[in-house]
Amino acid sequence: MDHAAATMTTAPPAPSQKGTLMNPIRVGVNGYGVIGKRVADAILLQPDMRLIGVADIATDWRIKSAANRLPVFASTAEVRQGMHDAGVTVRGSLDELLTQCDVIVDTTPKHVAAGNLERYRGAGVKAVLQGGESHATTGHSFVAQANYATALGRDSTRVVSCNTTSIVRVLGALDTAGLLQRARGVLIRRATDPWESHLGGIMNTMVPEPTIPSHQGPDAQTVLPGLDVVTIAAKGAHTQTHTHFWTLQLSREAARDEVLDALRAAPRIAFIRMSDGLIALNSTIELMRDLGRPRGDMWEVAIWEDLVTVTGNEAYLAYQVYNEAIVVPETIDAIRALSGTVTDAETSIRLTDKSLGMRQDFLTRPEDSDHDR
Numbered sequence: 001m002d003h004a005a006a007t008m009t010t011a012p013p014a015p016s017q018k019g020t021l022m023n024p025i026r027v028g029v030n031g032y033g034v035i036g037k038r039v040a041d042a043i044l045l046q047p048d049m050r051l052i053g054v055a056d057i058a059t060d061w062r063i064k065s066a067a068n069r070l071p072v073f074a075s076t077a078e079v080r081q082g083m084h085d086a087g088v089t090v091r092g093s094l095d096e097l098l099t100q101c102d103v104i105v106d107t108t109p110k111h112v113a114a115g116n117l118e119r120y121r122g123a124g125v126k127a128v129l130q131g132g133e134s135h136a137t138t139g140h141s142f143v144a145q146a147n148y149a150t151a152l153g154r155d156s157t158r159v160v161s162c163n164t165t166s167i168v169r170v171l172g173a174l175d176t177a178g179l180l181q182r183a184r185g186v187l188i189r190r191a192t193d194p195w196e197s198h199l200g201g202i203m204n205t206m207v208p209e210p211t212i213p214s215h216q217g218p219d220a221q222t223v224l225p226g227l228d229v230v231t232i233a234a235k236g237a238h239t240q241t242h243t244h245f246w247t248l249q250l251s252r253e254a255a256r257d258e259v260l261d262a263l264r265a266a267p268r269i270a271f272i273r274m275s276d277g278l279i280a281l282n283s284t285i286e287l288m289r290d291l292g293r294p295r296g297d298m299w300e301v302a303i304w305e306d307l308v309t310v311t312g313n314e315a316y317l318a319y320q321v322y323n324e325a326i327v328v329p330e331t332i333d334a335i336r337a338l339s340g341t342v343t344d345a346e347t348s349i350r351l352t353d354k355s356l357g358m359r360q361d362f363l364t365r366p367e368d369s370d371h372d373r
Contacts, residue, residue, distance in 0.1 A: 213231050
């Protein structure tokens with residue numbers, strides 16, 4: 001036997017890098033509502049993440065359906081007994097969930113997460129909050145295509161709201177292409193989430209937001225500070241999705257194809273066409289169901305391609321925002337950014353979009369690489 005070989009020792013295996021199949025990012029979700037349940041399902045699809053469990057205060061059908069397939073934790077000590085009495089198997093408290101997590105996604109109702117943040121920090125767990133919280137709560141607002149790099153390694157970030165996410169995606173695409181000078185938009189918001197229609201919401205009217213600009217424009221500027229944008233918003237008497245109408249002043253005269261190419265170059269934007277019969281909000285939602293999307297979700301911004309109009313240095317467009325789902329892919333990317341496991345936005349976006357089956361055009365074959373995300 002060779003003496004060198006006989007005396008050579010085997011080095012211990014290197015520790016597995018976080019965010020791999022062998023060492024996935026451990027994620028919990030606090031708040032199993034409209035966004036939380038979608039985020040939980042998206043985490044289950046990620047090859048580099050492991051869903052540790054979901055926490056909530058509900059004791060009804062919402063958490064019972066989760067308990068049939070996911071580990072459930074009680075968000076408060078008070079509700080734990082109520083869950084038990086309702087027949088829900090409770091794996092532990094929120095604090096016990098945190099001890100097992102690298103990242104917690106807080107999808108609790110507006111302003112609740114702000115009160116939870118110090119609890120997460122005290123547990124040494126990174127936190128992804130949602131757009132119901134203010135920018136000041138975390139000091140960072142997130143949209144993957146715009147500012148992924150600035151979230152790397154932070155202890156917390158805030159994924160902006162559904163409307164703001166769409167604004168950053170669309171206007172950000174034109175800004176990146178050097179085409180956008182300023183943008184003025186009118187937003188027609190849905191009255192309430194569909195599942196809460198029985199609890200309230202306006203009927204037979206439209207309610208303008210009481211200030212101009214409405215909050216969505218300034219919120220977009222927390223992600224893209226140089227964006228010249230003004231938004232005017234109103235709440236309509238419907239529950240299916242938001243709709244945006246934009247008048248854009250371009251930085252120069254441009255052809256319509258230039259504007260379309262800039263939008264096609266960006267992730268998470270899909271085109272729909274009235275010529276295909278997609279003439280209203282409900283028809284797009286029906287298409288998502290026909291495509292077999294879970295819960296009929298649409299994670300993309302759906303721009304009406306045949307409405308995009310360009311005249312000289314002005315452009316006009318309209319698009320649809322599926323408020324229940326659009327922030328889900330951004331939340332997944334925020335988990336990776338805070339963890340620092342994927343350091344570039346393009347790679348994370350590609351991983352997320354492939355796992356969800358996101359598209360650039362809904363009516364082409366999924367295997368067509370020119371249109372499949």
